[in-house]
Amino acid sequence: MKKRVLDVGNCVPDHSSIKHFLGKHFDCEVMQADGAEDALAALRSGPVDLVLVNRKLDMDYSDGIEIIRQIKADADLAKVPAMLITNYDEHQQAAMEIGALRGFGKLELAKPETVAKLQPILGKAKA
Template sequence: MKKRVLDVGNCGPDHSSIKRFLAKHFDCEVLQADGADDALAALRGGHIDLVLVNRKLDMDYSDGVEVIRQIKAAADVAHAPTMLITNYDEHHEAAMKIGALRGFGKLDLAKPATVEQLQPILGSAD
């Protein structure tokens, strides 16, 4: 069955890169949300297997960790696996402290380790 990934806060080109990367390695559909309200609505609107949140949201440059905080505070959707997309370890640490899984950076999209990291959530790589 096709997995569903919600990409939150990435600009068009970055969303396209993430979508291409995921489609190349996993059988998944990638949805897009601009911020916390869109993300929560999408999570409540249907099953999402993974939420990827940009460190700084494209629409207003607000903090992606705050989006994760809102997701994890909502009892009905807090179970959704969530990762921060950033190249900075300190931001990964902050996200993990509030319930996110360790994420990855956009610079890591081409790395086999990123595929391995996502396999337990999205299934076997091709």
């Protein structure tokens, strides 16, 4: 069964890169949300296997960690795996402290380690 990934807060070129990367390596559908309101609505509308949240949202440059905080504070959504998209370790640490899994940066999209990090959630990578 195809996995569902929600990409939150990335600009069009970055969303396209993430969608291409995930589609190349996994059997998944990638949806896009701009901010907290549409991300939470998407999560409540049907099963989502992974939420990827940009560190700074493209629409208003607000902090993506706040979206992860809202997801983890909601009893119905808290179990959905979430990752922060950032190249900065201190922000990864902050996201992990509130319940996110260690994410990755956009510079890591082409790395085999990123594919390996996503396999437990999205399943076996395509050959």
